[in-house]
Amino acid sequence: MILRARQTILAEGARGSVTKAIMARYHLRENVDPQTYGLGVKEVWEVPPEQHRPGFVQHSFGWPLDDQTYGGAFLYHFGENLVSFGFVVGLDYQNPYLSPFQEMQRVKTHPAFAEHFKNGRRLIYGARALSEGGFQSIPRLSFPGGMLTGDTAGFLNVPKIKGTHTAMKSGMLAAEEAASVLDAPGGRVATSDLNARLEKSWLADELYKARNFRPAFARWGTRLGAIYAGLDTLLFRGRAPWTLHHRHPDNISLQPAATSKAIPYPKPDGSLTFDLTSSVYLSGTNHEEGQPVHLKLRDEALWKAVNRDFYDCPETRYCPAGVYETIEVPEGRALQINAQNCVHCKSCDIKDPEQNIDWRPPEGGGGPNYPAGM
Numbered sequence: 001m002i003l004r005a006r007q008t009i010l011a012e013g014a015r016g017s018v019t020k021a022i023m024a025r026y027h028l029r030e031n032v033d034p035q036t037y038g039l040g041v042k043e044v045w046e047v048p049p050e051q052h053r054p055g056f057v058q059h060s061f062g063w064p065l066d067d068q069t070y071g072g073a074f075l076y077h078f079g080e081n082l083v084s085f086g087f088v089v090g091l092d093y094q095n096p097y098l099s100p101f102q103e104m105q106r107v108k109t110h111p112a113f114a115e116h117f118k119n120g121r122r123l124i125y126g127a128r129a130l131s132e133g134g135f136q137s138i139p140r141l142s143f144p145g146g147m148l149t150g151d152t153a154g155f156l157n158v159p160k161i162k163g164t165h166t167a168m169k170s171g172m173l174a175a176e177e178a179a180s181v182l183d184a185p186g187g188r189v190a191t192s193d194l195n196a197r198l199e200k201s202w203l204a205d206e207l208y209k210a211r212n213f214r215p216a217f218a219r220w221g222t223r224l225g226a227i228y229a230g231l232d233t234l235l236f237r238g239r240a241p242w243t244l245h246h247r248h249p250d251n252i253s254l255q256p257a258a259t260s261k262a263i264p265y266p267k268p269d270g271s272l273t274f275d276l277t278s279s280v281y282l283s284g285t286n287h288e289e290g291q292p293v294h295l296k297l298r299d300e301a302l303w304k305a306v307n308r309d310f311y312d313c314p315e316t317r318y319c320p321a322g323v324y325e326t327i328e329v330p331e332g333r334a335l336q337i338n339a340q341n342c343v344h345c346k347s348c349d350i351k352d353p354e355q356n357i358d359w360r361p362p363e364g365g366g367g368p369n370y371p372a373g374m
């Protein structure tokens with residue numbers, strides 16, 4: 001089926017698949033910093049009414065991650081006795097033995113979080129990557145016949161951990177730009193300039209002021225990064241006469257397994273902490289039987305040499321849905337891809353060291369089925 005439009009506005013979320021192809025085709029990332037990402041793993045709980053504190057919000061960062069790994073948790077009480085809890089880990093982490101899912105389970109055991117889940121019941125589980133590059137990673141937004149908006153371009157305000165208002169504004173700017181292009185003489189072929197419109201809006205100003213926050217943590221670690229972020233905000237109000245840059249994409253940050261420390265994660269207790277299998281079940285993920293596998297390993301020999309032998313299969317730990325498993329075959333450890341479990345977080349497409357895993361959209365309707373509240 002071919003769909004034709006005079007302007008196509010892409011709003012695919014972080015690491016959009018069509019966006020990825022369009023960016024490569026039209027070189028939209030030239031002269032900007034690499035995009036960096038975080039992986040958010042989230043649960044929604046139902047708690048006893050006497051425990052529910054509507055409007056209560058709690059954030060944390062750091063623990064249980066080491067000083068070189070960026071991440072933090074959020075917890076909100078909302079709706080009818082519901083609590084939303086999530087943990088975001090920067091995908092520029094270095095230790096191939098790290099599991100964002102297991103880290104999220106550990107955070108819940110901290111007394112400041114554990115008390116909120118007492119006598120509660122876990123209802124929903126999910127995960128999704130988010131774009132953390134900010135201002136200096138915004139690509140060229142216009143291409144012949146279309147534009148990029150929202151998190152597929154990367155409009156998250158990282159210090160606020162908020163991107164809904166920025167995504168909406170980018171959509172409004174794209175709509176205005178599309179209208180002006182289509183109204184212009186020769187509008188059928190005119191190319192838009194969404195970046196120029198963005199530069200004049202509060203959205204660019206807001207992201208500009210937040211631009212040094214995330215790279216400071218990548219450069220100096222959690223403690224010093226937090227001190228810098230405080231100074232940048234309080235002293236310079238986000239207008240320091242320099243810009244810290246993102247030095248590399250997330251896929252080249254891993255250290256070799258041989259020089260990395262294994263992380264002994266505790267066993268789940270089944271009431272506060274859980275295993276992957278029961279978690280994925282709560283995501284409602286489903287893919288029709290028999291459809292083509294939507295996760296492509298481009299080169300198996302490369303996976304063996306790099307992922308298996310050098311990094312000890314990091315995809316078996318960063319995937320928050322247990323899609324990647326290794327099995328013993330006569331030739332050694334081989335990769336098994338359980339694509340039907342995929343919750344479409346896009347982390348493998350981002351983090352795979354050689355970009356050897358390609359996430360392609362599955363058949364329509366496949367994937368997680370998150371109820372309202374997620």
Ligand code: SF4
Binds near residue numbers: 318319324347348349
């Ligand atoms: S297979 Fe990839 S996209 Fe799917 S859940 Fe795992 S890491 Fe995320």
